[in-house]
Amino acid sequence: MSRQHSATSDGDDLEEELEADLRADCANCFGLCCVALPFAAGADFAVDKPAGSACHNLAADFRCGIHSRLRAEGYPGCVAFDCFGAGQKVSKLTFGGQDWRGDSARARRMFDTFTVMRQLHEVLRYLTEALRLPAARPIHDELRRARAELWRATLGDVEELLALDVAALRERANTLLLRASELARCVVPGRKPDHRGADLTGARLRGARLAGASLRGASLLAADLTDADLRVADFTGADLRGADLSGADLEGSLFLTQPQLQAANGNEATRLPTGTPRPSHW
Structure with a gap:
């Protein structure tokens, strides 16, 4: 995926690109969810882990050493987590294939960027679903514009991404998603x-x-x-x-x-x- 192609994608081209890029691809990620995010021991995780510290199950090749038995080992929270493709985008596109090891400053910036990208990709996933709702057709053009704007934002460099007002972007998208929801739920009669x-x-x-x-x-x-x-x-x-x-x-x-x-x-x-x-x- 190139920045130039992605930045100019629209309509069917963007739909096809999002189909792949909103799916997590752990093989092309540097285990960001296993390092950037904190764990709290309890029903979802077997141990405490602070943000920015690698999970003890993360192997040298950035793969989970207990992936096939996460639930049995007390990590159902890992099974339920989805970055919606943010991990591989930050790893391979935003940081150009440089991982977080050996450079604490780069690691902090990568983890902060991952947190931003994950939120953007989650909203992109919702906007893409809304565009597949026939009942939401009256606002499809607005949804497409909002999705294209958000998608372009994900292609920025580190400084641009960290400077984004993510709350404002989410709020603008949420207004449209609420309208899409109301239109779709109108098929159910009554209150x-x-x-x-x-x-x-x-x-x-x-x-x-x-x-x-x-x-x-x-x-x-x-x-x-x-x-x-x-x-x-x-x-x-x-x-x-x-x-x-x-x-x-x-x-x-x-x-x-x-x-x-x-x-x-x-x-x-x-x-x-x-x-x-x-x-x-x-």
Whole structure:
């Protein structure tokens, strides 16, 4: 991927480029998530690890030494994490293939850049999904412009990336994503449940009728959603760690990411959106 080609990509070209670049490619990353991010010992991680310190499971070739048994070793948080392609972009494009070892100043800048890039790529993933929603067609042009602007921002150099007002960029995109969500959820008749930002930790929602609901930013930590109707529900930023989705209907759900599903529990009866892989531990 060249900066020149990417910076001028638009329409179908950008769609094709994003298809690959919003997927994590650990083979082309310097293990940034295993170093830049902190771990807190608990249900998600077996040990404490400060930000900027390499995980003791990270091998010399930047691969995870226990990748095939992360859950069994007490690291389900690693299984659920997704950088949405930010790791390989920072490693290979922004820093031109220079890794973080042996230069503490470069390491700090690389880790800070990774944190910014991951946020940008996450929003790009949401904007790309919104553009695939037929109901959001009235704002597709605005979504395309916002996505192209954000994509160009990811191609900046280190100084440009670290100078970005990420909160402002996310807020502008979020305004469009909210509109896309509202348009898409209109297919569900009647009044839709609004649980945006709600604390539903451990909630007993077995069989709940939540079709078309807004669950944006809601805490559903360890919630019982067995057999719940969650069709066309908006899951943007919802915390599904330990939630039970056994038998739940998630068809057509909006902005539901693979990390969210990996953090939850389900079974063969859970109905997932078309094309969404079923987590191996379900």
